[in-house]
Amino acid sequence: MxxxxxxxxxxxxxxxxxxxxxxxxxxxxxxxxxxxxxxxxxxxxxxxxxxxxxxxxxxxxxxxxxxxxxxxxxxxxxxxxxxxxxxxxxxxxxxxxxxxxxxxxxxxxxxxxxxxxxxxxxxxxxxxxxxxxxxxxxxxxxxxxxxVQASDTVSVTASAADSVSMDKFTEPLLETPQSINVVPNFVLQDQGVSTLRDTLRNVPGISLAAGESGAQGDNLTIRGFTARNDIFLDGIRDFGSYYRDAFNYEQVDVLEGPSGVQFGRGSTGGVINQESKVPGASQFVHVDTQFGTDLNRRLTLDANTPLYPEMGGTAFRVNMMGQESGVAGRDGAEIRRFGLAPSVSVGLDDKTHATLSYEHLTADDTPDYGLPWQFNHLSGANRHSYFGFADENYLKTNDDILTLKVQHDFRPGLNIHTTARGANYPRQVQITESQICSNASQSVPVGTVVSALPTLAYNSTIACPYDANTPASEIGVVNRNQIQVKSVETDLWDQTEIAADFKIHGIRNDLVAGVEGGQETSNPIRYSYSQPYTSSSGATGTINSVPYTTLLDPNEAQPFSGNGYISSVVHTKADSTGIYFVDTMKLGHLFELSGGARWDYFNADYHVYTPVVPTSSAPAAFVSLSRLDKQPTYRAAFVYKPSSHGSVYFDWGTSFDPDAESLSLSAGLVNGNVKPEENETYEGGAKWSFLNERLMMEGAVFRTEKDNAHETDPTNSNDIVAAGNQLVKGVQLSVVGRLPEGMDLVAGYAYLDSDVIYSQFFPAAVGYPLANVPKQTFNLFVTHRLPWRLDGGLGGNYVGGRTASSTVPYVPTSYAPNPNGAGYIVTSVAMKQVPGYWIFNAMLKRSLGEKFDFQVNVNNLLNRYYIDLPHPSHLIPGAGANAQFGLNFKF
CATH class of the missing domain: 3.55.50.30 (Phage tail protein beta-alpha-beta fold)
Structure with missing residues (x-):
């Protein structure tokens, strides 16, 4: 039977x-x-x-x-x-x-x-x-x-990422003469990464910083130079002030070194490009759930389905995310975010194909600006202290980004593509920044006579009664500086490029030429709680109308009070156009020569209205200025390919930073005639692949110099000059691999030697390192298959010590009365910096069949207390030890 x-x-x-x-x-x-x-x-x-x-x-x-x-x-x-x-x-x-x-x-x-x-x-x-x-x-x-099989398809083993989605790069990464670090999706999955900020911890040469007073969101430096405005989304600048989530990332590309020709203004140390997930031909549904310590709850969905085969290949994909959580070790801070990213592609099988995508990201966080400085070091505040008002502090963003990309392939190796984007970035912010004493306006050597002592940050008419050695128990006045902004940034942009390969006199050329342009606007309304004040002795200054607190016992439940008023209403509009090309010539099988040029037109109009300040006799003011920059940039590179598995290269390029680069800082336009900062980079390196492109290794040495660095006179914020010079040189190594036996690897090391080499307003800063530039950084994360259907991962990060300011690297720490007259003599100084740190993370994943797996990530295993995000006026500690438990579904 x-x-x-x-x-x-x-x-x-x-x-x-x-x-x-x-x-x-x-x-x-x-x-x-x-x-x-x-x-x-x-x-x-x-x-x-x-x-x-x-x-x-x-x-x-x-x-x-x-x-x-x-x-x-x-x-x-x-x-x-x-x-x-x-x-x-x-x-x-x-x-x-x-x-x-x-x-x-x-x-x-x-x-x-x-x-x-x-x-x-x-x-x-x-x-x-x-x-x-x-x-x-x-x-x-x-x-x-x-x-012949009787089951559904199982995917090909993924290789280490060997390409970027941007068509402006015609060669594989192995032959591209630039340091390009790709953080693929499998790394994000292994590490349980949910933000761009944490993604970038896998890239050498990048250091993270706290948000600025006028602009919140992701803030970082690449190879020693600020890159807050060098973040791109699918090749188009993404300059909104918000914290970016990783739920819609296919991978993240970090291009370090010369990038001005391809990306335009900025890009001194490099750029970051977020590659979005796009529809494909296969059908799948992935649902990832995550629960953990600090009340973390996160859910993501990634679903793709092909549609209407008769239409030449149409597919729809949607990614969704919802998250609520606290922050380990930081009482009061909370994260509440939602994201939606649908996209549709048509013509996947045709010569003309298009993708329409939309990304919406909402955040309603209780933000954290951390702990105060005590002159040159972190104060003795409790690690868990929250100096804000938990019920009144907020960071609300509501970003919408609509993108259309259309490409037509005339033949293999010849296509034209255009990307159009409209983006809207609203934000409302009220954040509390804790301060003890006023910041030093400049570094002064021992023996220098200064006219006055530091004052309380809460009341500038009172000399600060504390010094660098005052015990925490004796610091009874901590100022609660309120950063309150309501703003909308917008972006309307189009980028059209043609990519072509052809031969001239028997030499093959790969050419990309493009034109891009559009309009960006920023409309911040800023508020202040500082009131003009005259002391009983007749001294004039300002006092914060928001109540102060103490260092050891801040009360986050205290009702918020204070007399706020609008301090400025700003509207900045920038019209931009860029024309560029990059051509790569194949000189036989061993050599490649590439070069490119770009011309940028950047016209910024700036308008600011300053209302009457309550209790002040100063009249209202209105300023309207404009600045036009027309700037060329250049690039040249040489590649030697001794093997099909590797290359050696030399690269040179320039870039520039105009006055109104960020569209958020008004001071740089007040005099209206500051010429752009100019940057020049030299880089030499080698790239090699092993195990049929499953393991990619690269290393580079580089030198970047910034001329005409903008400096603000410490005695007059309206006086800005382009008179500084800064230099960063270093070495960088990185490895990314997907190896046999389930082994994944990502590692990197960077050594950065940064210096202020000339300064008009801050000569004492010459020879000191630039702000937020650690001498050494290291990252490693390795996963490997284990018995009993387990995968384990272990890794860590090292970040060296960092100074808080390029212009004020060290501050006075003690004074004595001047025996020869008025003022005080500086008797000691110290570097204003945060110490380096090590942190370690681990992962364990268990397959529960073909469609389910269970994953545990433990971050900061040793519960290290460290400063993750420094700023000249505040310090944000990194998250303490935390664990996340995930159940992932794949259909």
Whole structure:
């Protein structure tokens, strides 16, 4: 009886397989066809959890399922025809070995519809095998097997990222003469990363900083120079003041070194590009849930489905995110965010294809500006102290970004593409910044006579009664400076590029030329709670109308009070245009020579209204100014390729930073005639790949010098000159890999030597390091397959000590009366810096079948107390030890 049931199951499975082949026009004729059908029927009968493996003789690899979304896009141009020839072309494009597990000669009976366009490796293989009755399975890191299978497709093992999505880069990363660090999606998944800020901890040469008073959100430096306005989203500047979430990231690209030709203004140390997830040909649904300490709850959804095959390849994808959590070790701080990112692509199989995407991100956080400085070091405040008003502090952003990209391929190697964007970035902010004494306006050497002692930050008519050694228990006055802003930034932009390869006198050229332009606006309304004040002795100054608190016992539940007023109403509009090209010439198989140029037009109009300050006799004021900059930038590079697996290069480039670069700082435009900062970078390096591009390594030495650095006179904030010079030189190494046995690796090291080499207003700063530039940084995270279907990960970060200011690197710490007259003599000084730190993180993941896995991430394992985000006026500690537990679903 049992044998007859098995026979019937074999017969039904065989009939279904043959009908499928016949329906697709690929009838399996003769003995070979019946061999294939019999193979399928036999393994369909087994009903095991891994029928595909059995059918092609593969070996199970835990964790191999579900990696499709992390694979990089590659361009395929494989014509319809015999399948064996198409597979050979696929091997050339991807570097993956395809092993055919069929009787000898069987493959010659199959044909394919081909594949054309940008696809992941797994998507391209699916399209090649469409309607053939065949399928594939990963065998190891560099090999897949094709055969007759009775299960759904399992994705090809992902390689280390070897490309970026921006068409302005025509060469693979291995041959691109620039330090480019790609943080792929699998790294974000392993580490449980949820923000851009945490993503960038995997990149050497980047250091993070606290938000500024006028602009909140992600703030950082790249190779020693501020990059707050050098953040891009799919190749277009994303300058909104908000904290970016990683829920819609395919990967994050960090391009360090010369970038001015491709990206325009700014980009002194480099740029950051966020690559969004886009629709593809495969269907999947991923749901990730995360719960943890500090009341963390996070849910993300990533769903993709192909639509309407008759329309030439249409697909829809949606990503969603919701999160609520506290911050470990920081009482009062809370995170509440929601994100939605739908996108649709049409014409995936056609020469003309387009993607329309929309991203909405809402945040309603209780922000944290941390702890106060005590002259040159962190005060003795409790690590958990929150100096704000938990019920009155807020950071509300409501960002909307709509992007349309259209591309037409005239032929392989020739296309034109345009990207249009409209973005709106509203924000409302009220944040409390704790302060003890007023900041030193400049560094003064020992023996210098100063006219007055530091004053209380709360009341500038009172000399500060504390010094650098005052115990925390004796500091009874801590100012609560209120940063209150209501603003809307907007961006309307278009970028059109043509990419072409051609030959001139037998020399192949890869050219990208483009034109871009648009309008950016910023409209901040700022508030103040500082009132003019005259002391009983007749001294004049300001006093904060918000009540002060104490260092050891701040009361976050205290009702907020204070007399606030509008201090300024600003409208800044910048019209920009950029024209550029980059050409790469292939001088045989060993050498490449590239060069490019750009011309930028940047016209900024600035208007500020200053109302009457209550209790002051000063009249209202209105200032309207404009600044026009027309600036060229250049780039040149040489590449030597001693092997198909590596390259050695030299790169040179320039960039510039105009007065109104950020559209948020008004002081730089008050005199209206400050010329742009000019930057020049030299870089030499090498890149190498191993294990068929599964392991990518690169290293570089570099030198960047900034001329005409803008400086503000410490005695007159309206007097700004372009008279400073700054220098950063260093070494950088990085490794990213997806290795056999489930081993993933990301590591990096950077050594940065930064100096102020000339300063008109701050000569005492010459020879000291730039702000927020650690001498050394190191990052490492390794995951590996373990017994019992487990994957484990372990890693850490080291960040060296950092100064808080480039112009005031050290401050006076003690004084004595001047015996020769008025004033005080500085008797000691100290560096104003935060110490370096190590932190360690761990991960453990357990597969619960093909569709589920359970993951635990523990961050800051040793519960280190460290300053993560420094600022000249406040210090934000890093999160304490915390654990996140996730259950992930893949359908």
């Amino acid at each position: 049992k044998s007859r049931k098995i026979a019937k199951r074999i017969g039904r499975a065989g009939q279904m397989a043959r009908e499928k082949a016949l329906a697709s026009g690929q009838a399996l004729k003769g003995p070979r066809g019946w061999i294939v059908v019999g193979t399928l029927a036999a393994y369909a009968t087994l009903g095991t959890s891994q029928p595909a493996l059995a059918a092609i003789g593969g070996k199970a690899e835990p964790g191999a399922v579900g990696t499709a979304a992390t694979l990089p896009l590659k361009r395929f141009d494989i014509a319809a025809g015999p399948l064996d020839g198409a597979i050979a072309e696929y091997e050339k494009i991807t570097g993956i070995k395809v092993k055919v597990v069929l009787p000898s000669g069987t493959l010659a009976g199959f044909t394919t519809q081909g594949v054309h366009g940008l696809y992941r490796e797994d998507e391209a293989m699916q399209m090649l095998l469409k309607d053939t009755g065949l399928n594939y399975r990963t065998e190891d890191a560099t090999t897949i097997a094709v055969g």
